[in-house]
Amino acid sequence: MEKLKYALFRFMYKRNGFDDLSRAILSWTLVLCVISLFVRNSIFNAIVLAILTYNMFRVFSKNISARRKENEKFLYFLKPYAIQYQQRKTHVVFRCKNCGQIIRVPKGKGKIDITCPKCRTIITKRT
Ligand SMILES: [Zn+2]
Known part of the structure; x- marks a missing residue:
């Protein structure tokens, strides 16, 4: 063995x-x-x-x-x-389409504009 x-x-x-x-x-x-x-x-x-x-x-x-x-x-x-x-119950997590930065936003805020902290691209997303 x-x-x-x-x-x-x-x-x-x-x-x-x-x-x-x-x-x-x-x-x-x-x-x-x-x-x-x-x-x-x-x-x-x-x-x-x-x-x-x-x-x-x-x-x-x-x-x-x-x-x-x-x-x-x-x-x-x-x-x-x-x-x-x-964090599925509290946050929505996605990647910035411009730079690939992972962005985490609280859930249940409706349609919001999110500014990427790395490249300053504005992303509109429903949370
Ligand atoms: Zn970005």
Whole structure:
């Protein structure tokens, strides 16, 4: 058992491994696998298999810097949604379309003009 552990450790050395993006892809594909049990469509199954193959490619990839960039892009995309989920009862969270700054405004204020604190762009939004 110890030998197997060591072999696995050596195999994964200098490889990307599981990051946030690959864990997210894996959980989505698990959901898709359950759906595919009921759908029974070969194209759908091929797509699920392709996504899983891509995920395995990412996990075993030795180009760590490229995989890290993909993961950072994913986290950048996900961040406002994560904050929105945490504060869903009190705030509306979105990203400025001009500069990408995350902006958080209180909920239930109606249609308001919001000035981006970073680039001073005025955004009209219903909260
Ligand atoms: Zn801005």
